[in-house]
Amino acid sequence: MSSATTVRPASAPTPRRTPPPAVFLTLLAVCSAVTAANIYLAAPLLSLMARDFGSTPSAVAWIASIAQLGYAVGLLLFAPLGDSANRRRLVGALTLVTAAGLVASAAAPGATALAAAVFVASAATVVPQLLVPLVAECAPADRRARHVATVIAGLFTGIVAARVLGGLAGQAFGWRWVFAGAAVLTAVLGLATAYVLPSERRRDGSLLSALATLPGLVRRSPDLWRACVRQAGMFGAWSALWTSLALLLTGPAYGLSTATAGLFGLFGLTASAVAPLAGGLVDRFGAAEVVRSAYLLAAVSVPLFWLGGQVIAALFVAAIAIHAALVASHVANQTLALTTTSTPATANTAYVVAGFAGGAAASALAGYAFSHAGWGGVCAVAGVWLVLGWGATAGRR
Template identity: 45%
Template structure:
């Protein structure tokens, strides 16, 4: 398939992809987990931040918001550089900025400085979104989805671990220690990964402004990118709707769990990491769309389980497990599909994919809070089911396209 944009060229030969590079791929997974955790550090620390700065919890929440917006901006503005810049110096620069800003956050004298540092942390710690296309490029074609699955496992583990470990360390040593620990982990994991990356020759491509201008054209001209962005955007929106408001159910009048106990339910999200390797192997053998379809069906089943969960704890647990396996399978399948269809512009394709998915999740999360207030938990579960059904409507077009464009 021809690309709508000029692919970068290297003056040196691209490194051979025949070897499995197990140590490199393991380092990529660990680095992805260590760096993506930086986006979520403040979430379990809100009470400590509010107490430390003499602010309300809602005021301290601006730190979480800044991290999320910074991450979205970084995906949009920095990840496309992976198509036209050598990845070792690009990752080295991102790591240096991230570590510097984590140290600045640890020393922040006030909430405004911490929020500003957190925004810059989010913008620079888009390292996993550079590593995923790079892992797909370096992996042998017959193992590409399996390798990407392993990197995604690191990503998910980092998200879950940041909330659990961050909360425990913050409670024991204070919130500043969390940022210092994150700086150390980021520096070590990043340095090892960059050291193991194969050397590249000079890469040339469009100017930066042209690079960004190519993003909407890429979405317009590439059906596979549109299909997978819509498929996972709908499913991630469904996942975000219930995940955002689930804490209100767990701490509500039926269960009366504390916020700390409710947070432990997040560990059930690791079910997605456990199920990812099998899905990666299946995708390598049979293609991504069967896994994408299974993910949507699991999300529908999860909505039903969640609906029963307002009074049955076992149903809540089942809903969490199904939803997390579904969202992990969907991300893996749709991301692998995009990277396979657009090998010459993987970083830009990943940028478009992640921005659309992020926006869908943000809109659904915001809508779910209003829906919970108006219709209760049952209404939120209905939103999850409706979005999963919307994703299923996109599947036939994706299957038709893939049957005519084998990769």
């Protein structure tokens, strides 16, 4: 990163001592990891929640979908402000709201109260999507995708940590302590990040005006539209499989404990390794080629996941493949979204909302499919989402 405090002419940072660029970028990546993990805390803890509430895991699976839906709503409400608001103040405020929502989740007396608290926490934990446009603004043009990929690697590491550490901690201490611990980590990392961000006097703007520009922005930019739809398909396929995987692993087919099933998330570390590589490939070959390759890899992973319903080794390979495909696609599509218009935060809002809306819809449908058609139904949902994501964009130029 060429300078940790370089921003566009629309911003006027006040003098402040900031960390060296490499340290600054690392802090943003770690903060993204912690805040992104909040969206996925519920997934590995479903069986523990169900036991506590006297229900079944499939009956509370919708709480994981509520988290993704809340994140999509939060993106729509707060991420566009990245083009106009003081990001330091905004990150600090959202951090405090997220921490409060996580504390309320830890104290929830029932599934409905838990879902409401999770929705609030997820809606406020949109800090990574305020930081990624800042990184894209600061990075040199020939290394922009690599720098964006660093923060994305942190984000996906947080997703993996939510499943692995969340499952282990939930088994050892109970699911409520997982949410309480997440509240502490979020407060510490979020406020530390807010402190080192440049203090900006941004141009006047409002949420309503930013939202009003979204439809026209997507309509005028075929590249942005294509990135939105393709990532919705990819993220939907990943969400359908990954949010339902705990139900398969802890169910009759394998009978694993919550902690053991959570360890399966270690295969998601593929994401951290693939992100920098994908960033370099985007800088060299362009986003379109990387996304095409990612979709082919995801298409191969779906039948492997289906086979994994009986053969656990197939699940190992499929988990690595789907994470590699998701991260490569995300790095390419998000870099494209951030650079295709003059309002990167607003464009990024459209992109990430589309992705998480696709993910929330697919994971909700996957929970229904698992209850009525088993693991094969989940794999079918993932396959349909990939077909829709690619097929809807293949003919438009």
